Amino acid sequence: MKLSVVILNYNVRYFLELCLRSVEVALNNIESEIIVVDNCSSDDSVAMVKQLFPSVTLIENKNNYGFSQGNNIGVKHAKGEYLCILNPDTVVAEDTFSKILSFSETQSNLGIVGCQLIDGTGKFLPESKRHIPTPKVALQKLIGNSKNYYNNNLNPNQIGKTDILVGAFMVLKRAVYNEVNGFDEDYFMYGEDVDLSYKVLKAGYSNYYFGETSIIHFKGESTLKDKIYAKRFYGAMEIFYKKHFKSNAVVSALVKIVLSLASKRSLVEESEELTINETLVISQPVDEQLKHKLDGTVSFSSSLKEIPSHTQIVLDANSLGYKTSIDYIKSSNTSRQNTYRIWLKSSNFMLGSDSSVGKGEVISF
Known part of the structure; x- marks a missing residue:
């Protein structure tokens, strides 16, 4: 089997259905499987998958295990040479998987491949391609300078190497995923995509941004961006720094101060409401x-x-x-x-x- 698409769902029944409809079409002529892992949703996500997508492998978790453990559970059931970790609040194009797989087959030493993500307004999401968020880079971003946080060396439509990719869409060989032990389950939600990308780099592989296919990521569906989000996100980054950037006590203290200040900020940017005629x-x-x-x-x-x-x-x-x-x-x-x-x-x-x-x-x- 060439590809296993693993989708972790939690209470986004309608977004999941749209995602699955688009994935099914995109998997035409690809030897593949779809695995949906439901993290104990309280809506009718599970019933919908059973009724409308009987060929999908459905795993019903009895608890909400979070992003990392939920995806790892799904991957254990996967049979494909390649994996796609995919958010349920996404819509893929008919040629997304065929293009990504064709590119991947030409690369040696392949790590993770990501693609161009846009939001529901068509706006490019810069987290599609990022640099390693070292403590210095994180501090710069906190004060409003994201120049070194996002990979601006590539324009959105280009193809090239990048350090960090986003967990909403990641394609990689199952063997590489298993080699680095998949997502680190110390992260419940947020930061695990940064961690996986960095582990793959440290294992000697190259990560790529593939800008020749676009998907929609309805950011904000799985979780709202508020001060609680900020606290969780920066808490995850503290785990990342402790694991990968152990240094002297002064640097550790500085990181803790930076993350503490950051976690008190709301990450919401108010959008202007548009008048519809x-x-x-x-x-x-x-x-x-x-x-x-x-x-x-x-x-x-x-x-x-x-x-x-x-x-x-x-x-x-x-x-x-x-x-x-x-x-x-x-x-x-x-x-x-x-x-x-x-x-x-x-x-x-x-x-x-x-x-x-x-x-x-x-x-x-």
Whole structure:
């Protein structure tokens, strides 16, 4: 088997369904499997997977074991030569896995491969490619200088080596994952992707950013970005520094002070609320029956061209496809005058997010 896609889920039932729909299409013609690990969700995620995705391997944890242990449990069941660690609040393009695997097969000494992540507004997420967050780099970022934190040597559409990749999407050989003992279970949530990336580098492998495919990561769905998040995140970074940057007492004290100050800050950046004048459904072809039912309240079109600003654009993923939807949201980001929802017509719901920090919106019909 070539690829095992491992998805750890916790209470994001609708995002998980959309993710799985996109993954299934992207795995066409690839010998593969999908493994969903549910961390004791209280919603109907488990029932949904059983009903709609009977071919998916479903692991039902009786407790919330966190990100690291949950993914490690999933990987133990994996049979693929390659693994993809994937967040449930993502949407992949039809060619994402084929492109990543084709690239991976040409590389020797391959570590982890990541791709271009955008949020629900089409904004590029700079954590897609990062440098090692040494204490010095972390201090710079805390005071507002992220120049050395993110890898700005590569533009978002390029391919090249990078140190740290994001846990929302990671592809690597299962043998490499096992060699470095997978995710460190000292981390419950946050920091484990930094740790895994760094362990793979220290084992002598090269990590790569592959910018020729984009996926949506609805950041904020699995967890909201607030002061509690900041405290947990910087607590995870303290674990990272103790493990990998042991030095003298002065440096250790400085790191503790920096992280203590950082953990008291909210990481939320308030996003400006956009005024929406109309809702436009893009579907190919236009559903005339639905158009008649919603006449006067919602506009319909089969074209992605000449869309007015201040419009909520509803993209019918079933007819447009995931790559077209992702690329359109990404290409339209420059104006930032519209909002976007992906409509899974086959399941009668739509969802999206208007910022990279706030909780997204799900509307089921």
